[in-house]
Amino acid sequence: MKKIVSKTIKIKADFMPPGVSFIEKEIKKQGFSPIRWAIVEVEDNILTLSISGFEI
Numbered sequence: 001m002k003k004i005v006s007k008t009i010k011i012k013a014d015f016m017p018p019g020v021s022f023i024e025k026e027i028k029k030q031g032f033s034p035i036r037w038a039i040v041e042v043e044d045n046i047l048t049l050s051i052s053g054f055e056i
Helices: 020-029
Strands: 004-012 032-043 046-055
Touching: 004 020, 004 032, 020 032, 020 046
Parallel strands: none
Antiparallel strands: 004 046, 032 046
C-alpha cells in the first residue's frame, strides 16, 4: 500500500488566476498524484501549495 505524503511545493503560473487542471498538472510534474491541495501563498506569479497525495 502506498503512503500518503504531505508536502509544500512551489509552482510558477504564467497567468492568474490559474485553473484547477493547470495546478493539478503542475503537481503531477513534480511527482505527486494529488488527493488534496491548497494555495497557501502567492508572490508575483509563484504559488506555494500545500499538497497531500501519493508519490508517483
